[in-house]
Amino acid sequence: MQEIINIFVKSIFIDNMIFAFFLGMCSYLAVSKTVKTSMGLGIAVVFVLLITVPLNYIIDNYLLKEGALAWISPKFATIDLSYLSFIIFIAVIAAMVQLVEMFVEKTSPVLYAQLGIFLPLIAVNCAILGASLFMQERQYNNLGEVTGFALGSGIGWLLAIVGIAAIREKLRYSQIPAPLKGLGITFIITGLMAIAFMSFLGIKL
Amino acid sequence: MAGFNFKLIKNPLSKENPITVQVLGICSALAVTAKLQPAFVMALSVTVVVALSNVIISLLRNTIPPRIRIIVQLVVVSLLVILVDQVLKAFVYDVSKQLSVFVGLIITNCIVMGRLEAFAMSNKPLDSFLDGIGNGLGYAIILITLGVVRELFGSGSLWGYQIIPDSFYEMGYQNNSLMIMPPMALILVGIIIWVHRARNKDLCEK
Numbered sequence: 285m286q287e288i289i290n291i292f293v294k295s296i297f298i299d300n301m302i303f304a305f306f307l308g309m310c311s312y313l314a315v316s317k318t319v320k321t322s323m324g325l326g327i328a329v330v331f332v333l334l335i336t337v338p339l340n341y342i343i344d345n346y347l348l349k350e351g352a353l354a355w356i357s358p359k360f361a362t363i364d365l366s367y368l369s370f371i372i373f374i375a376v377i378a379a380m381v382q383l384v385e386m387f388v389e390k391t392s393p394v395l396y397a398q399l400g401i402f403l404p405l406i407a408v409n410c411a412i413l414g415a416s417l418f419m420q421e422r423q424y425n426n427l428g429e430v431t432g433f434a435l436g437s438g439i440g441w442l443l444a445i446v447g448i449a450a451i452r453e454k455l456r457y458s459q460i461p462a463p464l465k466g467l468g469i470t471f472i473i474t475g476l477m478a479i480a481f482m483s484f485l486g487i488k489l
Numbered sequence: 490m491a492g493f494n495f496k497l498i499k500n501p502l503s504k505e506n507p508i509t510v511q512v513l514g515i516c517s518a519l520a521v522t523a524k525l526q527p528a529f530v531m532a533l534s535v536t537v538v539v540a541l542s543n544v545i546i547s548l549l550r551n552t553i554p555p556r557i558r559i560i561v562q563l564v565v566v567s568l569l570v571i572l573v574d575q576v577l578k579a580f581v582y583d584v585s586k587q588l589s590v591f592v593g594l595i596i597t598n599c600i601v602m603g604r605l606e607a608f609a610m611s612n613k614p615l616d617s618f619l620d621g622i623g624n625g626l627g628y629a630i631i632l633i634t635l636g637v638v639r640e641l642f643g644s645g646s647l648w649g650y651q652i653i654p655d656s657f658y659e660m661g662y663q664n665n666s667l668m669i670m671p672p673m674a675l676i677l678v679g680i681i682i683w684v685h686r687a688r689n690k691d692l693c694e695k
Contacts, residue, residue, distance in 0.1 A: 378563055470679075
């Protein structure tokens with residue numbers, strides 16, 4: 285249990301998706317103009333990460349890894365399908381996003397109205413595929429750790445986008461040199477936020 | 490060759506640069522540029538993937554049903570990325586280790602999807618190929634600039650070879666280790682955008 289909490293906290297603050305790995309920058313820059321919409325996108329990302337990363341973990345462990353097919357028959361123990369992981373992961377993500385969208389539309393129209401427009405965007409958000417690939421690279425031990433990692437990185441991403449959106453709302457009233465307006469200043473502020481997040485690096489978990 | 494449109498290559502280098510103007514493909518641009526060599530390899534891989542996927546989608550553009558076009562695009566792109574990944578693993582294994590997940594992330598690199606949606610779906614294969622090459626090169630320029638600056642000031646070397654002589658270090662010169670940390674990449678891109686827009690006034694945002 286302690287291991288899971290460690291991974292959870294670590295993936296929020298130390299290995300933050302945006303500040304340490306720049307994943308999901310495109311939607312981070314495009315959708316962070318107001319706090320309300322960025323909150324919607326952030327929640328949608330947490331939601332999709334929580335579903336796709338554990339699912340991809342199961343697929344990776346029982347189908348793709350070297351020797352993973354041994355459960356069907358010992359003859360398959362030498363097969364290594366991990367070169368297929370990119371295409372399988374992205375297919376799972378695209379399919380799950382579609383399913384989640386249909387499910388939310390049927391069951392909760394309120395939630396759909398809030399998340400609806402963001403869900404299709406998420407299939408091509410690098411944070412989602414990135415989390416699955418990191419999960420594969422870091423070799424977590426069990427499903428609990430993977431879920432902790434998925435939830436943590438989602439919340440880390442949510443924190444980052446809501447933070448920058450709040451700053452950008454205030455920035456509208458400040459005087460910025462014309463060439464730096466908009467994109468330029470957003471980058472520099474994200475850099476400064478990342479420096480602040482670097483202070484978590486010293487924490488050993 | 491008739492209809493060989495050089496504008497398609499020239500425009501993305503500055504006026505329509507994918508990173509600083511279209512704001513596409515930032516994720517990988519920042520993460521792989523702490524050293525010049527991985528930045529160069531990454532730029533080359535992205536150029537190859539954009540150009541080839543543009544051609545393939547452009548050839549298929551009239552047969553793809555619009556409703557499922559995203560899935561079709563993702564499948565084509567991820568096929569190409571798997572090929573690139575296998576080639577990198579076979580020939581430059583060290584670099585492929587350094588790039589780690591970012592080769593896979595070319596699939597969701599917004600440059601690829603953005604160009605497929607904006608250009609290849611409505612243009613002929615040759616034009617799409619040139620557009621892909623142009624955007625790949627525009628991306629490469631930024632990556633290589635970032636790679637040079639970050640490696641030179643962060644590690645005192647270029648392409649792994651030491652550039653700043655030992656006598657400097659003896660006089661008390663120190664590498665700026667902030668340069669190889671993630672935040673500096675963001676700030677450097679901010680500065681590049683600033684300089685670029687200061688020279689092209691019409692690109693400024695209101």
